[in-house]
Amino acid sequence: MALDKPIALTSPMIGEFGWIVFDLQQRVRAFFEAYPEHRKIVICHPSMGELFELADDVLSITMPDGFTPCGRGAEDGPFNTREFYDTVHKTVVESVKPDVYMKLEYENRFDDLDGGKTERNFSADSIVEEEKYMTISCRSISPRGASKNWEHSKYDELVGKIKDEYGLPIYLVGLPEHNYRPDGVKFIETKTVKDHIALLHNSIMHFGSNTGTSHLALLSGCPLFSWGDSDSLYNRMVYETNPFSTPIKFLQGTWNPSVDDVYNELKIFFERLTKENSYHG
Numbered sequence: 473m474a475l476d477k478p479i480a481l482t483s484p485m486i487g488e489f490g491w492i493v494f495d496l497q498q499r500v501r502a503f504f505e506a507y508p509e510h511r512k513i514v515i516c517h518p519s520m521g522e523l524f525e526l527a528d529d530v531l532s533i534t535m536p537d538g539f540t541p542c543g544r545g546a547e548d549g550p551f552n553t554r555e556f557y558d559t560v561h562k563t564v565v566e567s568v569k570p571d572v573y574m575k576l577e578y579e580n581r582f583d584d585l586d587g588g589k590t591e592r593n594f595s596a597d598s599i600v601e602e603e604k605y606m607t608i609s610c611r612s613i614s615p616r617g618a619s620k621n622w623e624h625s626k627y628d629e630l631v632g633k634i635k636d637e638y639g640l641p642i643y644l645v646g647l648p649e650h651n652y653r654p655d656g657v658k659f660i661e662t663k664t665v666k667d668h669i670a671l672l673h674n675s676i677m678h679f680g681s682n683t684g685t686s687h688l689a690l691l692s693g694c695p696l697f698s699w700g701d702s703d704s705l706y707n708r709m710v711y712e713t714n715p716f717s718t719p720i721k722f723l724q725g726t727w728n729p730s731v732d733d734v735y736n737e738l739k740i741f742f743e744r745l746t747k748e749n750s751y752h753g
Contacts, residue, residue: 477511480504481570484533484560485516486578488541489684492516493691494713495544495585496576497523502588503574510571515564522666525592533564540616545578547616554579591715594692596670600660605641606634607671607694609680610652620700620727622681628654629731630738637739645671645678645685677742681727682709690718695745697738699723719745 482500485492504512504526514527521530535541539551546552557578565573576585610627611620631642631654644651644659645668653659662668668685672678672692678685682700686709689696695718698709706724714720721741723729 477509478507478571479513479568480507480510480572480574481513481564481568482515482574483576483578484564485514485520486533486535486539486541486560487544490687491543492520492523493684493687498589498591499585499587500524500574501526501590501592505590506588507572513568513570519664522594522596522664522669531568542616544576552579592691593716594669594688595673596666598674599667599670600641600643600658600674602641604676605643605674606638607643607645607675607678607689608654608657609644609646609678609683609685610654610657611646611650611681611683612652613650620681620683622728624652624654626731626734627652627680630654630734631656633731633735634738638742640676643671643675645689646683677745679738682722687713690714690720691716693718695719695741697721697741699727699729699734701725701727 480503482503485496487496500514511529512527513529513531514524515531515533516524518530518532521527524530536551540547545557561575574587608631610622612624613621635642635656642657644653644657648659662671668688669692672685672689672694675694677695677697678689679697680686682698682705686696686698690709690713693716698720699722700706701724703724706722709722710720721737723734723737
């Protein structure tokens, strides 16, 4: 690859995972498609390279100690200022010297981003031995967003009911440090986002409270059962960020539903899925 090509550079991908998956990666793709003759550079954690398949180079960035990615920027605090984000942009532009730059306004967390979008349906070969299995994410992040976590005991009870009912293996998807792992849930080491895609794409169904892997499941064609607290989140998951119409059941109104409510609705959803796919256990 000729290094004297003009350069197309994106802003660093420093937001939380769900935002990168659904708000950024398809905009990066559309941006790169507009510059086919350019050397395409994305700045992100190397494990996310699979999200940016058009990039010629993936570069890392070191954020200051105490920086906590959240949404389109940082948590409220010393880093959530225009001056800080201006410094981020200035640093990467001076370092790479791009001919064109896709600039993200990080502090604009809640308004729609401008620019084109190109969706991609993610897939990867299976990395586990079982042909039929489920996947789960058990969000356990604290103190940031702790109100969105479900009690560990509830996950234990739910997993027990599901395993008793269907006898299928259940694999954890997500970083171990951000997830609780109930007894009986299997874990395989994942090194990149592609590994998570592989688990999800080949799973019969993914379930758990709404989190970043919920978004990735929809783009990986994995039927999703999830829950959260608002109409806007329901609309986002079911309609706005489900471009391939992946089957989804989303319980709205609370981050803390009862185990019985989750199990009963999940059972209806799962059995409808398996009937449609002629799965007989």
